[in-house]
Amino acid sequence: MDHLDKLEAQSIYILREAYREFKNICMLWSIGKDSTVLLWLARKAFFGHVPIPLVHIDTHYKIPEMIEYRDELARKWKLTMIYGENSEALAQKKTFPDGNVDRLTCCQLLKTEALKHTLSGEWNRYILDHKTGKYVLDTKRERFTGVIVGVRADEEGSRSKERYFSPRDKESDWAVEDQPPEFWNQFKTDFAPGTHIRIHPLLDWTELNIWEYIERENIPVTPLYFDRGDGKRYRSLGCYPCTFPVESTAKNVREIIEELKSGKFANIAERAGRAQDQDDGGGLETLRRGGYM
Ligand code: SF4
Numbered sequence: 345m346d347h348l349d350k351l352e353a354q355s356i357y358i359l360r361e362a363y364r365e366f367k368n369i370c371m372l373w374s375i376g377k378d379s380t381v382l383l384w385l386a387r388k389a390f391f392g393h394v395p396i397p398l399v400h401i402d403t404h405y406k407i408p409e410m411i412e413y414r415d416e417l418a419r420k421w422k423l424t425m426i427y428g429e430n431s432e433a434l435a436q437k438k439t440f441p442d443g444n445v446d447r448l449t450c451c452q453l454l455k456t457e458a459l460k461h462t463l464s465g466e467w468n469r470y471i472l473d474h475k476t477g478k479y480v481l482d483t484k485r486e487r488f489t490g491v492i493v494g495v496r497a498d499e500e501g502s503r504s505k506e507r508y509f510s511p512r513d514k515e516s517d518w519a520v521e522d523q524p525p526e527f528w529n530q531f532k533t534d535f536a537p538g539t540h541i542r543i544h545p546l547l548d549w550t551e552l553n554i555w556e557y558i559e560r561e562n563i564p565v566t567p568l569y570f571d572r573g574d575g576k577r578y579r580s581l582g583c584y585p586c587t588f589p590v591e592s593t594a595k596n597v598r599e600i601i602e603e604l605k606s607g608k609f610a611n612i613a614e615r616a617g618r619a620q621d622q623d624d625g626g627g628l629e630t631l632r633r634g635g636y637m
Contacts, residue, residue, distance in 0.1 A: 348557050355382075355545040356389040358508055358531075359492065362543045363389075363396065365533040366490035369543070370426070370463070373398045375410040376581045377565050380417075380492035381554055384544055384563050386492075387421065396492065397424040399462060399469075402453040404434055405441055405583035413566040418472055425472040426482055428462025430454050441585040460516050463488045463540070490541040497613055498550050508547055509533055512540040551614055552604045559597045571595050580614055 345353070371386065371394075373379045377403060386394045400414060418425035431438065433453040440450035447625060461467035465485035472481050493519045497504040507523050509531050524532040535541060549557075576589035590612075594600040603609070 348560060351553055352385065352557070353548055355385045355549065358543065358545040359386055359389040361531065361533065362490065362492055362509075362545075365413075366541060366543075367493060368486060368488055369490035369541075370397045370399045370488045371492040372459075372494070373400050373414065373425075374494070374581070375400065375406070375414050375566065376494075377554055377569065378496060378499075378546055378549075380565060381549075381557055381565060382492065382494040383417075383421075383423075384561060385545065394421070394423055397426050397488075399488075399491070400425070400460060401425045401428045401455055402427045402457045403458075404429065405439070405454070405585055407568060407578075407581065407584045407587070409566055410581055411566055415472070415477075417501050417564065419474065419477060422474060423472070426462075426469050427479065428458050428467060428469050430458040430461075431468070433457070441583075447586060456516075462490060463516075479533070489539075490543060492543045492545065494546050495544050496549050496551070497547050506542070506544050506547060508544055510544060511535050512541045512542060513538075516540055540603065552601065553602050555597055555604065556580065559601060565597075569600065579609070 440447045465487050469482040470479040471482040495503045505520050568578045571593045576591045579590045594603045
């Protein structure tokens with residue numbers, strides 16, 4: 345087995361364990377490269393059919409091509425595709441782009457609060473109707489007790505503190521200093537009732553591994569990752585008022601791999617183009633302790 349085979353096998357194992365152990369789980373799909381690789385792995389783990397609902401938290405400030413790409417793949421791969429939102433904050437314009445709150449508050453409202461209440465079923469969820477191709481109100485409001493997320497340990501400081509199976513309390517708060525050890529491929533999967541579990545099958549992948557795997561498997565990704573003629577491309581995707589492209593002339597997956605191997609980004613964090621990370625004095629940890637992805 346080469347290094348990608350080993351990573352793939354471990355991730356598929358974690359996905360199958362999660363599906364076996366936690367009955368009411370969903371998978372977050374941010375539309376970025378990592379969660380799209382995760383989705384690809386889920387298709388492999390379950391032989392082409394993904395038995396787990398995909399959840400996207402729509403801030404309504406995502407780069408429009410991301411939403412087009414989400415729905416195109418959701419239709420093609422016949423995914424159970426759900427999105428949630430913080431409709432109240434959006435209606436009251438309590439957002440950073442509207443100029444009424446700072447970035448951290450905006451992320452807390454449009455991402456963290458929307459995620460918590462979408463997972464709990466307290467707020468409206470919208471599901472893709474494959475017959476009409478449109479989203480309709482999801483009448484099933486059961487609580488998701490676990491969520492599979494495509495975070496990687498090398499991506500950003502607070503993510504390196506995660507476990508494969510990482511417990512959160514009823515409020516989705518994260519006790520970073522009180523997590524179960526995961527030695528020798530032994531994973532704790534029995535937790536007290538009410539615990540909310542985050543499952544991270546990609547924890548040991550690097551940015552380079554992700555692109556090598558995308559190349560090997562020919563996984564479709566949004567063209568936003570490639571230079572389309574202006575010498576810029578997105579290295580990480582998010583809301584357009586807060587996510588900025590990097591200087592790069594990589595026009596395809598092979599050129600991104602060469603660029604990463606060249607060391608061009610050796611001293612530049614992958615999420616350096618995400619303004620909300622810089623607004624948080626503790627990296628992303630403040631947001632993530634409170635339930636952020
Ligand atoms: S990334 Fe920017 S627009 Fe998106 S939720 Fe955070 S502050 Fe608001």
